[in-house]
Amino acid sequence: MAECHPVGFQWVMEAKARGAKVIHVDPRFTRTSAVADTHVPIRAGSDIAFLGAIVNHILSNDLYFADYVKAYTNASHLVGEDFRDVDDLDGVFSGYDPETGKYDTDSWAYEGETEHAATTGPTAHADDQDGDDQDGDDHDGDDHASTAHEGGVSPGGESEQSESSRGAAHELGGHGASVEHQQIQRDETLQHPRCVFQVLKRHFARYTPELVQQACGITPEQFLEVCEAVTANSGRDRTTAWVYSVGWTHHTVAIQYIRTSAIIQLLLGNTGRPGGGIMALRGHASIQGSTDIPTLYNLLPGYLPMPMAGQHDTLAEMAAGIASSSQKGYWANARTYVVNLLKAWWGDAATEDNDFAYDYLPRLTGDHGTYATVMDMLADKIDGYFLVGQNPAVGSAHAKMQRLGLAHLKWLVVRDLNLIESATFWKDAPEIETGELRTADIDTEVFFFPAASHVEKSGSFTQTQRMLQWHHKAVDPPGDCQSDLDFFHRLGVKIRERLADSGDDRDRPVLDLTWDYPVDEHGEVSADAVLREINGFHLGGEKAGQALGSYLEMEDDGSTAGGCWIYTGVYADEVNQAARRKPGRDQSWVAPEWGWAWPANRRILYNRASADPDGKPWSERKAYVWWDEDQQKWVGHDVPDFEPDKPPSYRPPEGATGIAALAGDDPFIMQADGKGWLYAPSGLLDGPMPSHYEPQESPVANPVYRQQSNPTREVFPREDNLQNPSGDEPGAEVYPYVFTTYRLTEHHTAGGMSRWQPYLAELQPEFFCEVSPELARERGLEHLGWATIVSARTAIEARVMVTDRVVPLRMGDRVVHQIGLPYHWGVGNEALVSGDSANDLFGVTLDPNVHIQESKVASCDIRAGRRPRGPALLDFVADYRRRAGITTETGNQRRTPGTEGATS
Numbered sequence: 001m002a003e004c005h006p007v008g009f010q011w012v013m014e015a016k017a018r019g020a021k022v023i024h025v026d027p028r029f030t031r032t033s034a035v036a037d038t039h040v041p042i043r044a045g046s047d048i049a050f051l052g053a054i055v056n057h058i059l060s061n062d063l064y065f066a067d068y069v070k071a072y073t074n075a076s077h078l079v080g081e082d083f084r085d086v087d088d089l090d091g092v093f094s095g096y097d098p099e100t101g102k103y104d105t106d107s108w109a110y111e112g113e114t115e116h117a118a119t120t121g122p123t124a125h126a127d128d129q130d131g132d133d134q135d136g137d138d139h140d141g142d143d144h145a146s147t148a149h150e151g152g153v154s155p156g157g158e159s160e161q162s163e164s165s166r167g168a169a170h171e172l173g174g175h176g177a178s179v180e181h182q183q184i185q186r187d188e189t190l191q192h193p194r195c196v197f198q199v200l201k202r203h204f205a206r207y208t209p210e211l212v213q214q215a216c217g218i219t220p221e222q223f224l225e226v227c228e229a230v231t232a233n234s235g236r237d238r239t240t241a242w243v244y245s246v247g248w249t250h251h252t253v254a255i256q257y258i259r260t261s262a263i264i265q266l267l268l269g270n271t272g273r274p275g276g277g278i279m280a281l282r283g284h285a286s287i288q289g290s291t292d293i294p295t296l297y298n299l300l301p302g303y304l305p306m307p308m309a310g311q312h313d314t315l316a317e318m319a320a321g322i323a324s325s326s327q328k329g330y331w332a333n334a335r336t337y338v339v340n341l342l343k344a345w346w347g348d349a350a351t352e353d354n355d356f357a358y359d360y361l362p363r364l365t366g367d368h369g370t371y372a373t374v375m376d377m378l379a380d381k382i383d384g385y386f387l388v389g390q391n392p393a394v395g396s397a398h399a400k401m402q403r404l405g406l407a408h409l410k411w412l413v414v415r416d417l418n419l420i421e422s423a424t425f426w427k428d429a430p431e432i433e434t435g436e437l438r439t440a441d442i443d444t445e446v447f448f449f450p451a452a453s454h455v456e457k458s459g460s461f462t463q464t465q466r467m468l469q470w471h472h473k474a475v476d477p478p479g480d481c482q483s484d485l486d487f488f489h490r491l492g493v494k495i496r497e498r499l500a501d502s503g504d505d506r507d508r509p510v511l512d513l514t515w516d517y518p519v520d521e522h523g524e525v526s527a528d529a530v531l532r533e534i535n536g537f538h539l540g541g542e543k544a545g546q547a548l549g550s551y552l553e554m555e556d557d558g559s560t561a562g563g564c565w566i567y568t569g570v571y572a573d574e575v576n577q578a579a580r581r582k583p584g585r586d587q588s589w590v591a592p593e594w595g596w597a598w599p600a601n602r603r604i605l606y607n608r609a610s611a612d613p614d615g616k617p618w619s620e621r622k623a624y625v626w627w628d629e630d631q632q633k634w635v636g637h638d639v640p641d642f643e644p645d646k647p648p649s650y651r652p653p654e655g656a657t658g659i660a661a662l663a664g665d666d667p668f669i670m671q672a673d674g675k676g677w678l679y680a681p682s683g684l685l686d687g688p689m690p691s692h693y694e695p696q697e698s699p700v701a702n703p704v705y706r707q708q709s710n711p712t713r714e715v716f717p718r719e720d721n722l723q724n725p726s727g728d729e730p731g732a733e734v735y736p737y738v739f740t741t742y743r744l745t746e747h748h749t750a751g752g753m754s755r756w757q758p759y760l761a762e763l764q765p766e767f768f769c770e771v772s773p774e775l776a777r778e779r780g781l782e783h784l785g786w787a788t789i790v791s792a793r794t795a796i797e798a799r800v801m802v803t804d805r806v807v808p809l810r811m812g813d814r815v816v817h818q819i820g821l822p823y824h825w826g827v828g829n830e831a832l833v834s835g836d837s838a839n840d841l842f843g844v845t846l847d848p849n850v851h852i853q854e855s856k857v858a859s860c861d862i863r864a865g866r867r868p869r870g871p872a873l874l875d876f877v878a879d880y881r882r883r884a885g886i887t888t889e890t891g892n893q894r895r896t897p898g899t900e901g902a903t904s
């Protein structure tokens with residue numbers, strides 16, 4: 001966090017100055033560890049074992065916050081009789097199909113339930129006057145998901161889809177999936193053997209301090225020190241926060257990492273309370289914004305799912321796919337949000353009679369994430385591609401596959417600040433040197449457009465806390481540089497001019513767009529006007545022309561328009577609320593007048609949980625929102641995340657649905673049962689509880705189950721995506737080391753913004769690898785000398801940095817060495833500094849829920865000296881593969897051979 005989020009890290013340091021204890025869990029000692037109270041070195045890819053053991057510690061020592069757990073979580077809910085845990089089935093849960101590598105999740109449901117998620121999508125969301133709660137907090141810090149570069153949350157779910165689209169459509173994000181909540185059977189004593197509490201206890205029983213040593217390389221003493229700190233700093237008076245980013249998300253079990261920490265936070269009562277929660281640190285400056293108003297292929301603004309061809313042919317079908325009329329909360333109004341979006345895009349052309357131009361929306365036909373797309377490029381299914389602020393030739397896992405894919409395109413548009421490697425691959429990619437690509441044979445026509453940077457344009461950033469902050473243009477962009485807004489606006493104008501005389505139906509969506517933004521004297525669109533359209537306005541009635549104050553003012557009859565319902569309110573009273581900069585000293589400590597946070601300017605989600613079931617703060621010290629008996633409403637420091645006048649004593653009448661079905665002590669209003677989920681009866685594709693599986697490539701055999709890695713991970717057995725053998729497989733010893741990737745403060749991601757800057761390039765001029773003195777001795781590596789690092793895909797070279805910042809990990813009877821690789825360099829001729837890309841070492845293997853790639857951990861060999869050049873590099877890598885006996889089958893069997901029910 002100190003390296004990558006230095007501005008936010010200030011507050012960690014402020015907290016530390018006031019007595020907070022800071023613990024850093026990371027494979028490497030970094031600038032964060034340097035100022036933390038404790039650094040816990042961990043084997044990359046083993047955090048579920050570590051976090052799971054904390055769960056076990058809490059449960060077996062009765063350290064949970066009992067009042068919170070009983071009232072606010074699903075601990076008492078009974079799980080159905082058909083459920084079987086991984087311990088019973090040799091490493092998989094019930095419902096696993098070894099043929100398809102997928103779960104039928106019916107048996108995970110609560111007693112007397114049938115899973116509902118597959119057909120109903122997002123679930124209950126309740127709230128009243130004050131706006132809604134679209135939880136965007138629980139998703140990953142910032143994932144390089146194949147759905148886009150930054151993963152996101154999305155409601156919606158479809159049943160019976162093709163294999164590749166299934167994960168895509170199943171993303172439920174922070175909402176949890178639907179269940180028929182009213183008939184849930186409970187055991188308030190938490191004693192029933194099938195109540196969630198007992199199921200959880202049994203599941204995590206084998207996650208002991210000894211297992212932590214074996215799986216993570218952490219001593220029992222250090223592990224217990226962490227357990228004691230976390231539990232001592234939780235309860236009525238104190239809270240603990242977990243902070244993560246891509247060290248947790250770039251894994252084939254990424255979602256389950258976050259789930260494990262959510263379980264800890266629920267058991268300790270650390271959710272919905274000040275100083276608690278799970279903080280997902282996001283990546284690029286407005287990447288939260290890019291999931292809210294998504295660059296993700298499967299989402300529309302405000303987490304509305306993209307319609308699927310054949311399943312959502314009408315607006316009614318699409319709306320029904322998001323929410324059923326019998327379910328709880330504000331998602332029941334999904335149709336309204338879609339209608340407002342359609343009105344914002346197609347204005348007068350969107351009418352009641354034509355389903356508000358619903359047919360103009362594109363439809364999905366499958367997985368169109370970046371990894372699926374690059375494989376389609378290689379299959380010559382894609383002609384053209386836009387790269388707008390993205391450098392996949394360096395930044396994406398298996399960067400070589402990306403470059404080879406780009407070479408199959410007919411045309412490529414790159415809009416960037418600099419001539420990045422993704423724009424120049426046709427002349428300087430490493431494959432030119434090896435002979436795999438020949439410039440003369442590449443037909444791709446590349447159009448490069450220089451982009452304006454953030455200081456050269458106005459606009460909003462939505463940051464990690466869902467807060468929109470406005471930035472004003474400081475200087476004009478130089479030369480031909482142009483903002484993306486200006487580019488796309490002008491492109492739209494030009495295309496519409498070209499099509500103006502067209503009578504073709506397929507051109508109507510473009511011609512009917514509202515493309516009438518006010519422009520300045522240079523013809524440039526005002527970003528402010530776009531924000532106002534996103535906020536929405538009244539089209540008819542007395543208020544015609546006025547900005548909407550909250551999404552509750554949205555109508556579903558076409559009399560209002562709004563581009564992203566969760567952002568409604570950011571332009572309330574015709575004021576750009578995101579531009580507010582009232583100093584902290586002039587307002588309360590929650591600082592509601594600094595920027596604007598969605599939804600409804602609420603700063604902490606689920607904050608009803610900051611009060612006890614009776615509506616009183618758990619303690620004075622941690623008071624946040626509470627029920628005011630005299631005023632008969634919820635009051636406090638923040639906008640309450642609850643119906644403002646629903647008393648704590650409220651109990652839903654028989655048969656209630658929607659918001660009315662939420663009891664006065666159901667704080668988790670996004671969940672179908674109003675409770676925090678210790679156990680997920682539906683909504684996830686890889687298990688109702690987290691289990692430790694090894695990474696796709698690991699020299700270590702899974703110490704917990706015979707099943708080696710996530711049995712539902714997405715594998716791509718292709719000649720151009722070969723995998724190292726792992727665990728007990730023959731050949732695993734050829735790639736005996738673990739490597740992990742990370743960032744340096746001095747560089748940004750794939751380097752487009754830093755390797756062209758003289759100051760930054762000079763500070764970190766060369767690609768390097770961090771190794772321990774012990775590994776250096778074992779492999780004859782010399783500090784500042786060269787090393788070659790090899791995987792089944794390729795070999796790269798790096799300068800050696802011998803440092804005790806990476807320590808060999810003692811795991812039972814073996815020692816595991818880890819190698820650290822910053823991933824900022826790439827091969828090309830344009831940047832001030834270049835070097836091999838760490839991403840060339842990776843293959844493509846994805847998590848099943850959100851298609852995120854495993855780019856934080858894999859296995860490799862390392863040896864002293866530079867790598868071979870030219871075609872000799874290919875022979876060198878092939879020789880390793882031969883020694884390891886690698887075929888396309890290697891590492892790509894979802895069910896580990898030798899386990900019960902495995903197929904070959």
Ligand SMILES: Nc1nc2c(c(=O)[nH]1)N[C@H]1C(S)=C(S)[C@@H](COP(=O)(O)OP(=O)(O)OC[C@H]3O[C@@H](n4cnc5c(=O)[nH]c(N)nc54)[C@H](O)[C@@H]3O)O[C@H]1N2
Nearest residue numbers: 004044045142245246247283284742743745747748749856
């Ligand atoms: N200066 C700078 N700031 C940045 C960026 C940048 O490139 N440069 N990038 C921005 C972006 S896009 C993002 S997404 C964020 C990312 O922010 P971070 O996630 O903080 O960045 P990383 O350095 O990639 O990864 C964090 C740490 O995860 C550790 N790690 C790797 N594998 C594991 C594991 O299995 N378990 C655990 N516990 N730790 C592991 C690494 O050693 C590393 O120290 O930063 C943003 N901020």
Ligand SMILES: Nc1nc2c(c(=O)[nH]1)N[C@H]1C(S)=C(S)[C@@H](COP(=O)(O)OP(=O)(O)OC[C@H]3O[C@@H](n4cnc5c(=O)[nH]c(N)nc54)[C@H](O)[C@@H]3O)O[C@H]1N2
Nearest residue numbers: 144389390391392395415416417451741749750751752855
């Ligand atoms: N091995 C490994 N791989 C990773 C990661 C990792 O931790 N390990 N992290 C992943 C993550 S989290 C991320 S976010 C990706 C990042 O990977 P990419 O997004 O592919 O790489 P960036 O270098 O961030 O590319 C952003 C580009 O946008 C340009 N740019 C900046 N501002 C503007 C603008 O206003 N307009 C336009 N048009 N362009 C602009 C910059 O010059 C830069 O070239 O890498 C991912 N890859």
Ligand SMILES: [Mo]
Nearest residue numbers: 142143283284
């Ligand atoms: Mo990121």
